[in-house]
Amino acid sequence: MSTSQNYIYLDNASTTKVDDEVIREIIPYLSELYGNSSSAHSLGVEINKKIVKARGNVAKLFNSEPKEITFTSGATEAINTTLKGIVTSNRTKRIQIITVKTEHSAVLDTCKYLEEIGFDVVYLPVLKSGLLDLNELKKVISEKTLLVSVMLVNNETGVIQPIKEITKIAHQFGALMMTDATQAVGKIPVDVKDLNIDYLVFSGHKFYAPKGIGGYYQNSQSLNFQPLLHGGGQEKGKRSGTLNVPGVIGLGKSCEITINETERNKSSVQELRDLLENELLTIEGAFVNGDRENRIYNISNICFPHIDADILIKMLDNICVSNGSACHSELIEPSHVLTAMGLSNKNAFSSIRFSLSKYNTESEILYTIKKVKEIISQLKTSNYA
Structure with missing residues (x-):
């Protein structure tokens, strides 16, 4: 063909x-409105207002606060940022991380790296259905568990894990909870307050936004961690680097469309x-x-x-x-x-x-x-x- x-x-x-409405929203920021959103001049200020609106749209989709959303290049960066940030900022004696054998490679490969630097990672099995047996989680979780990471929707089978119940178990032991919601966001309701989740990662190109933009949600009450990228201090110091303005604006528009569709x-x-x-x-x-x-x-x-x-x-x-x-x-x-x-x-x-x-x-x-x-x-x- x-x-x-x-x-x-x-x-x-x-x-x-990419949704046609998203493309139309982005085009001006690839041509005449090409300024840096961090600049203090009038164009930068105008563009930053659009960034604020886009962040608000993302937060609305998740039922979160705008300040709890940090933009990244996508879910892989968000996963690396979150997992590595949590363990390097850990000031407790908790050394165990629990995840699942069916996670995306971005989680599994990062966990392998964390094993290499001294963390104990448990890879839980799944049932024939692809669902996690919660009893398996209960067998291994303890006061030594720092973080539980389970994806919301599997990228190969579409299986939806019971994240709300998993989070409840994690919190009972004082562990943090992260979910890779990349395949869920934009398709099913993802309410971070209802899930009571600590961290959630996502990527825009899975739901009609451009490639190269995504981010993570961090519950404002959860552990603050060191950023993966240092530099200009963008994203309130959580992710340095000039912001992908067209990507962010496109992501915000996609979230707005998703809420209605x-x-x-x-x-x-x-x-x-x-x-x-x-x-x-x-x-x-x-x-x-x-x-x-x-x-x-x-x-x-x-x-x-x-x-x-x-x-x-x-x-x-x-x-x-x-x-x-x-x-x-x-x-x-x-x-x-x-x-x-x-x-x-x-x-x-x-x-x-x-x-x-x-x-x-x-x-x-x-x-x-x-x-x-x-x-x-x-x-x-x-x-x-």
Whole structure:
């Protein structure tokens, strides 16, 4: 296919199209209003007012205070900032960090680094459903636990963890609680007060904002930590570096749109996801990976036993899907999420993630169903199956 207009994009857990309203909001700040928001001149002051408004929109989406939002380049930086900041600012004898085997690599790799500098990290297993067994958490948490980090929505299966209950357990032992809400924000309500969370990280490009902008929420009552980046003292000293003005303004606009669209998008996207999933499950042996009840409405991770997912993806040509996290797309290894859920390597390599957005149409889904069925039928009669 020669142009992006000919693609059917079902890889929205990797990234999303920037909303047209967001683009229109951003354009002036890439051209005539290109000043630095930290500058004291009139243009800088004018731009800073837009930054203040954008921060307010983000805070409104989370039901937080604007001062509790810090902008970063995205969720990976926010995760590194939060995890490393908490442990390096720790003045207690708490040396244990608890996380889950199905976390995003940004959390897992950072935790591996923290192990190297002396922290005890516990990687909790999950049930076949992908859900955390809270009894497993209760077995290992203690007064030595500094932090519990569990993602709200899994990026590969869409499984939603019971963060409110996990936070309650963490706080009972005096531990801090962080959640990676990257796949949740913009799709389902994320109320930091209701969750009673200490820290939350997110990324704008997962819900129709530009790439390169995200941030973290820090409960104003929680531990203040040293920043990952030192320099000009931007973001009240929490994240130095010239602010990504177009990104921040775009993120703020996306949050504003999301507040008004969430319920409508949920209904339409889930209807398409269910259509896709129900039809593909008529393929012999096919099954859904992860809990089908406790999951986000736009993701379906399906295993097609005895089919090589890489070959299927290539043969789908103009249909964009994934066989795992985009961050590890170049690695030839089974998904750590699926194997942690008990799948064999073979079945993990036979699994595909379909992730939808508000821009997908019924005709795209019907075409995808048709193509997947045709190709799998071909593969089963060839040497590739």
